[in-house]
Amino acid sequence: MLRSYCQDEPACWDVYLQQVCMAYISSPQRSTSVTPNKMVFGKDIRLPLQYKEVKLQLLEQY
Numbered sequence: 708m709l710r711s712y713c714q715d716e717p718a719c720w721d722v723y724l725q726q727v728c729m730a731y732i733s734s735p736q737r738s739t740s741v742t743p744n745k746m747v748f749g750k751d752i753r754l755p756l757q758y759k760e761v762k763l764q765l766l767e768q769y
Contacts, residue, residue, distance in 0.1 A: 708730065733754060
């Protein structure tokens, strides 16, 4: 996976390492159909797109 990210510039692998690791631990593996994170910690991680927008109230509105 990292190789495909850095195909054009092999020296930039460290720039993409965090994104590739996140993609790996949140993707179900073919052999187990479970994500590596769920195997180790018992639950899947919450990806940034899964967070709900929280509307905060001002103190006066509370």
